[in-house]
Amino acid sequence: MAKSQKHAGRTPGQSAAIVGALIALLVVVVTGGCLCWALLRGITGAAGVLEDAGLKDSEFEGIVLRVAYSPEKEILFTHLVDGFNQMGRESADGRSMRVQSVRMDPDEMLRAASTGEFQAISPDSSVWLHQLDQQYAEEVADPAAFLVGQTRHYAISPVVIAMWEDAALELGWPETAIGWNSLVNHAIADPDFRWSHPSTASASGLLATLAEFYAAAGVTRGLTPEDLQQPETIARLQEMEATVSYYGEGEWAIAQQVNERGRDYVDAFVAQEQLVVWLNEQGHDLVAIYPVEGSLWEDHPLALLELPSLTSEQRLAFEEFAAFLESPEAQRQVMSHGYRPVDLSLDLAMENSPLTAENGVDPDQPRTTLQLPGAQVIDQVRNVWWVIKRKTNVYLVVDTSGSMDGEKLRNVKEALQVFVNQIEGAEERVGLIEFWGDVEILVPLDRLGDNRPELQAAIGGLEAGGDTALLDGVTVAYKQLRRLNDPDRINAIVVMTDGQENASHISITDLTSKLRRENQSGARVVIFAIAYGEDADYDMLQQLADSTGGQARAGTVETIRGLYKILSTYF
Amino acid sequence: MNRTRWVFFAIVGLALALVVAAVVVFDLLPFGKQDTTIAGEVIDTSQPVRVTVVAAQSVEPWVREAADQFNGEEHILEDTGQTIQVTIIPMDGLAAKSRFEREEMDPVPTAWIPDSRYLTELVNATFKERLGRDVFLTDGEYRGRPIAITLLAWGIYESRAQALEQAGAINWQLIHDAAMNADGWDALGGSEEWGFFKLAISSPRKNASGLGAMVAMAGEYYDKTSVSVDDVDSNDFQDWMADIMSSMSDLSGGAYTVQDLALFGYTTGDAGQLLESDLLVNMEGIQTRWADPLRIVYPQYVTWFDFPFTVWIGPETSADQKNSALVFEEFLLSEPIQQRALAYGLRPVSPTVPVEGPDSLFTRWQSQGAQAVIPRTTAMRPPDRQVLQDLLRFFDLRVAGR
Numbered sequence: 001m002a003k004s005q006k007h008a009g010r011t012p013g014q015s016a017a018i019v020g021a022l023i024a025l026l027v028v029v030v031t032g033g034c035l036c037w038a039l040l041r042g043i044t045g046a047a048g049v050l051e052d053a054g055l056k057d058s059e060f061e062g063i064v065l066r067v068a069y070s071p072e073k074e075i076l077f078t079h080l081v082d083g084f085n086q087m088g089r090e091s092a093d094g095r096s097m098r099v100q101s102v103r104m105d106p107d108e109m110l111r112a113a114s115t116g117e118f119q120a121i122s123p124d125s126s127v128w129l130h131q132l133d134q135q136y137a138e139e140v141a142d143p144a145a146f147l148v149g150q151t152r153h154y155a156i157s158p159v160v161i162a163m164w165e166d167a168a169l170e171l172g173w174p175e176t177a178i179g180w181n182s183l184v185n186h187a188i189a190d191p192d193f194r195w196s197h198p199s200t201a202s203a204s205g206l207l208a209t210l211a212e213f214y215a216a217a218g219v220t221r222g223l224t225p226e227d228l229q230q231p232e233t234i235a236r237l238q239e240m241e242a243t244v245s246y247y248g249e250g251e252w253a254i255a256q257q258v259n260e261r262g263r264d265y266v267d268a269f270v271a272q273e274q275l276v277v278w279l280n281e282q283g284h285d286l287v288a289i290y291p292v293e294g295s296l297w298e299d300h301p302l303a304l305l306e307l308p309s310l311t312s313e314q315r316l317a318f319e320e321f322a323a324f325l326e327s328p329e330a331q332r333q334v335m336s337h338g339y340r341p342v343d344l345s346l347d348l349a350m351e352n353s354p355l356t357a358e359n360g361v362d363p364d365q366p367r368t369t370l371q372l373p374g375a376q377v378i379d380q381v382r383n384v385w386w387v388i389k390r391k392t393n394v395y396l397v398v399d400t401s402g403s404m405d406g407e408k409l410r411n412v413k414e415a416l417q418v419f420v421n422q423i424e425g426a427e428e429r430v431g432l433i434e435f436w437g438d439v440e441i442l443v444p445l446d447r448l449g450d451n452r453p454e455l456q457a458a459i460g461g462l463e464a465g466g467d468t469a470l471l472d473g474v475t476v477a478y479k480q481l482r483r484l485n486d487p488d489r490i491n492a493i494v495v496m497t498d499g500q501e502n503a504s505h506i507s508i509t510d511l512t513s514k515l516r517r518e519n520q521s522g523a524r525v526v527i528f529a530i531a532y533g534e535d536a537d538y539d540m541l542q543q544l545a546d547s548t549g550g551q552a553r554a555g556t557v558e559t560i561r562g563l564y565k566i567l568s569t570y571f
Numbered sequence: 572m573n574r575t576r577w578v579f580f581a582i583v584g585l586a587l588a589l590v591v592a593a594v595v596v597f598d599l600l601p602f603g604k605q606d607t608t609i610a611g612e613v614i615d616t617s618q619p620v621r622v623t624v625v626a627a628q629s630v631e632p633w634v635r636e637a638a639d640q641f642n643g644e645e646h647i648l649e650d651t652g653q654t655i656q657v658t659i660i661p662m663d664g665l666a667a668k669s670r671f672e673r674e675e676m677d678p679v680p681t682a683w684i685p686d687s688r689y690l691t692e693l694v695n696a697t698f699k700e701r702l703g704r705d706v707f708l709t710d711g712e713y714r715g716r717p718i719a720i721t722l723l724a725w726g727i728y729e730s731r732a733q734a735l736e737q738a739g740a741i742n743w744q745l746i747h748d749a750a751m752n753a754d755g756w757d758a759l760g761g762s763e764e765w766g767f768f769k770l771a772i773s774s775p776r777k778n779a780s781g782l783g784a785m786v787a788m789a790g791e792y793y794d795k796t797s798v799s800v801d802d803v804d805s806n807d808f809q810d811w812m813a814d815i816m817s818s819m820s821d822l823s824g825g826a827y828t829v830q831d832l833a834l835f836g837y838t839t840g841d842a843g844q845l846l847e848s849d850l851l852v853n854m855e856g857i858q859t860r861w862a863d864p865l866r867i868v869y870p871q872y873v874t875w876f877d878f879p880f881t882v883w884i885g886p887e888t889s890a891d892q893k894n895s896a897l898v899f900e901e902f903l904l905s906e907p908i909q910q911r912a913l914a915y916g917l918r919p920v921s922p923t924v925p926v927e928g929p930d931s932l933f934t935r936w937q938s939q940g941a942q943a944v945i946p947r948t949t950a951m952r953p954p955d956r957q958v959l960q961d962l963l964r965f966f967d968l969r970v971a972g973r
Contacts, residue, residue, distance in 0.1 A: 344856025
């Protein structure tokens, strides 16, 4: 009723006012609408920018180049990558570039290269690049296809025989030129001479093996698949490899052991020249022997992988990174780490150069190199090496005391399976012993070709409980190996414990004395000891390892698998 | 509904209609934009035309320097008035060939500067089978045109040259005999500690100069400039070539370039046929690092590398991009840029630019055998595709063992 009363009472002047107000409203709506639209458009535009900015934030790395590198140059490479990233390089459109480095064994690089996990690799030697191309050509069934694209260098170092100076003098160095043949002949004549080269999974190991193959075949070039099958060549190779004390995960690990253990660890080992410089800078007294038959180079290539997923921005980042590595500043760093720089204007004999006779190296060497055969021959060298390499008798001695219950034992079981699976040859002998308050030989030492399934089953059935008779466990394994008295093979015990010795019948003093004494003759037994977790008695394990020239390593639930895998490379 | 309400809704509706109309008009008319319309297409002339050029390693530093200058000078594509921005992507010629053939060029470049027309021939051969046509033209405005040239020359360490020359002039037959000598340098007039003779040439699967060296071997073996499929497939020739290549220090498939010869010195290579431009660029470094200097010797049969600037004619790039690439090509052929090629050891293709001059590496390294005018040589004619493919197959089977 009130509403109708109001309408009924509207005058013409009031109506005009209302129409005026509505027109004003129209203006406001139109203006407001336009403003809102303009604002919305502006916001949308701004949102586009924000979105872009958001993309940059979410991808913050902008352009990321992932580079896998081999472990022996970890110190140098990570240093260089940090230097590059700190420079904050940007592409032309303002996107920042970053290099992410991934430490990886060359073997593993070959397996992962075609997955796109990384866009570039820097293994220890170009020899892996050729293997990779061959592998890729087979994968895509196109003999002309290759994965390795632009390749640059930033540091090189020749492969040498790193030898303690007194040992070198004994061989007649420097008056007498030493080569692969003379090294092996010396090792055959003197069983106390201990030398080592890594497995063929690293360049120095592969190149040392290749050098042995040349020496055994009596040639320095033109190595053929047929040469590798000659019975006399195989016999000579076996004789040579029988002198190797043990293998290992790589030259860097050997150098670290030499650094820690000093003169007692080994008389000579194969490594890049840079590690001789590094060790001498740590206060040791080694010399680099450049084999007279010829050496080979670790050329540390930086290679772009021509994957279909490679973007032009990643290619640009590669260019920038490679240019940085070749820059004068980076090249001086390369040289200060004991490598030979690729910047040829840097004189190797310049002031402050570490490449000096005092550091055991000669920048004028090597004089010549061995021929690097085709990928097929190299592949065959690696395969034949597995057959002729010095074989192993290894006892896995495992703590199954009560403290191992749960996740610890589960992870150890996995790690042991990795170890057993990692050792490729059927002729390697492996046994399994467990200890708790007592000791039991679960699987006697036998050829892996015969007992691999039995080992796998026994590992799967391990259960935890009881005390820790660590030393008794080691003693049982040691006696088994001594009884076998097989000096042609590497005789080793890989023992793991997570706790304190509390149940053995022998003391650590008596056991280490016995090991030292008895290892002077007959088949020498080496102990690799793993301290598993924080409660393990690392000192006792170190004493055990030291008494045999072995190694003690610390492992955790997270790392135990990798540690067993690494140790498998020693056999 | 009373009249006032009708008026109210009418005004609101009108207001909304005006807003919509304003949006439509604003979006359609080029207020504040610098667009032009050509043949019905609206082109945003404020944006540059982006040209991507994949360049072979040997010319890349020179081409990159030129591109930086070109971009700085803001050259214009006359048809549209847009500026041209050139991006150089360095890529080994054979890697680029492989990516073209596997259709993995992303983005597809506007132009390609391979080491040699050999490579465009090989890519064309692949696409001819696939598409029934060439993708790099040999005539017309987009044809490949050389922007600089270089040639394969002997690079040989002085001490080794002196030893070898006791037996005669440096040529492939002399190298063959050195490679086949079972007693190595001791029997070749050199030092025992030099080991065996080591040939320094690139893998033909990795670098076009390696393929060029094989063509040069064939030319010298048959004493003619044009080699046929029958020539390179001959057993006698292949045995002879296999003898030579058995002395390569790296049979594993490495590219092996002059940079390697400089870096690893005579430990990995005593002598080999390599690009003259690379030899000149690395000459100083070799003298710093290695006690023995390098000498350049010109072979009787010369294989030229012409670095053709070749426009990709596929639909992935626009006509504007293709035409802009031609503007850059003209820039590369201009006299000042051709002059700069000398500093990179390259021979200008412009007849008005002399090879000798103050910036010329040819002048600087005359003492090491560099010559502005090549004496008494014969140029090998570019072989046809099948010859190249047969040489590569020979290398795979007889040398690399792939």
